[in-house]
Amino acid sequence: MNPARQQIEQLFRHAIAAVQGETCVARWLKTHPIKGPVHLIAIGKAAASMAQGALSALPQQIEEGLLITKTGHGERFDNRIQCLEAAHPVPDESSLQAGNQLLHFIQAIPLHSQVLVLISGGASSLVEVLPQDISLQDWRQATQWLLGHRFSIDQVNYVRKRLSCIKAGRLAHYFADRRVMCLMISDVPNNDPSIIGSGLLVPEYHHSGDWLQELPDSIAALIRRAPPLPASNDPCFKSIQIELVATLAHAKEAVASAAQKLELPTYKHEEFIDGDAGEMGQLLAQRLLQAPPGLHIWGGETTVQLPDKPGRGGRNQHLALAAAEVLSDQPGVVMLAAGTDGTDGPGEDAGAIVDGGTASRGRQKLGDGHSIAWYLEHADAGSFLDASGDLLFTGPTGTNVMDLILGLKLAH
Known part of the structure; x- marks a missing residue:
């Protein structure tokens, strides 16, 4: 596993343990x-x-x-x-x-x-x-x-x-x-x-x-x-x-504490992330690209308006895939969006970890010609992220303090 992806997953799991x-x-x-x-x-x-x-x-x-x-x-x-x-x-x-x-x-x-x-x-x-x-x-x-x-x-x-x-x-x-x-x-x-x-x-x-x-x-x-x-x-x-x-604040503080022990510059954003998951994914990815290097911590609970026949995935996968399109081909950036209860929507995945290669990996594996926008429109982010190898599975976590979104930007 890419070291940055491994690090951001470990930080997420540390937060879960703190609010278990x-x-x-x-x-x-x-x-x-x-x-x-x-x-x-x-x-x-x-x-x-x-x-x-x-x-x-x-x-x-x-x-x-x-x-x-x-x-x-x-x-x-x-x-x-x-x-x-x-x-x-x-x-x-x-x-x-x-x-x-x-x-x-x-x-x-x-x-x-x-x-x-x-x-x-x-x-x-x-x-x-x-x-x-x-x-x-x-x-x-x-x-x-x-x-x-x-x-x-x-x-x-x-x-x-x-x-x-x-x-x-x-x-x-x-x-x-x-x-x-x-x-x-x-x-x-x-x-x-x-x-x-x-x-x-x-x-x-x-x-x-x-x-x-x-x-x-x-x-x-x-x-x-x-x-x-x-x-x-x-x-x-x-x-x-x-x-x-x-509470969510306890989980965010646990992430920040663990990141600081790793000597990562840490930015804990106090705003509550809500509203449309796709819009927030794009916005947070843009902010991450413009932000100083280090770990950026957000939390909240977004929503997705479902079509009549939704595909696979939940709000965190939806947010992550929208972010992945913005991060496409950008080096040194990783974003995690996951439910602290270990579930995201009706499936068994907690969310996803995306990076600059997510979009190209998914398109290459699927080969169906559909855009990321198509998968978001059909509430089928999980299918794309499964193909790109970016889904996050934790199983039941023994807690539930809404969702964490972590963005890691490496220094050039």
Whole structure:
């Protein structure tokens, strides 16, 4: 592997290790000990890793646990822990089954008990309880439409909350007369707990914006049929404590620290990268070419408007391929764009690492005459990047703090 590509991948993996669920949860619990027996609930793509952290910090105190995670992200635990797998990013019947199991588990916890709830990204899709007059098909269609039309994650979750019996703080009612410590890994801008996992235990503080007018009538009608939200001063929230244990800022800082130890000039850009993935890929690549040599660190979460029949790949592959066209034939520049959860779109790749040779390698291998613009238009960046040999695979990482974009520019 090219040394620069190898170095940028190692820096990415260092960031992942720094915000890994097991590490962050164990560290927090060891510095903030919980006394007495504990009932454990973990929900999200990092649920298994976070649960491992709780078990390592409280090995004798965990009496029982329920873990709900994405299909393929589960792990084997001892007989105290029940592990369920459900669908992501588009919910299905398994999400509803997980929601019902969650309510049964909570209702069986004795009153006045201590509950440890661990929440990470993906919870919005993985677990749900729907109102009686909203069907799973209604919910799936709404979710698929939102995911395919460039809506931000907080906008998607805003709608999901209103089509739920447990989101936007409604789940808090089920914990009545129980003490709840909730540790979160943030996968949302500004680390807002009311948005992480659609705010299972946090009241809704946000008001709708003009973007709601862009929703089709079918989704607007579903929102009007949903049950009312609990008030922010509802007594059910008094016994719930919320703490953040890992964020995108932690991951960016870990990359910067590791790069500085390698004596790389390091530039940590504070802006949150969002908007259209293709446009941002081109913009960041242009900035990298104009920037001083060293490692440039960005983070955020972009969007892709999908065609009716999208191809292979996700937003990070889309961003990376758009960047690759700008970087074409440029020596000494490498860019990585990847999801910190190890997945990018519906496939198994985390993202991609592109350089000045990506465009020519892909065109030569494919030989189909299609331009990079064609692959971007058809949301098929993954096929091009597979041909160019630039896809990045990590497997499940045990965390989810959105996406990292790293640009390495070597000195001439």
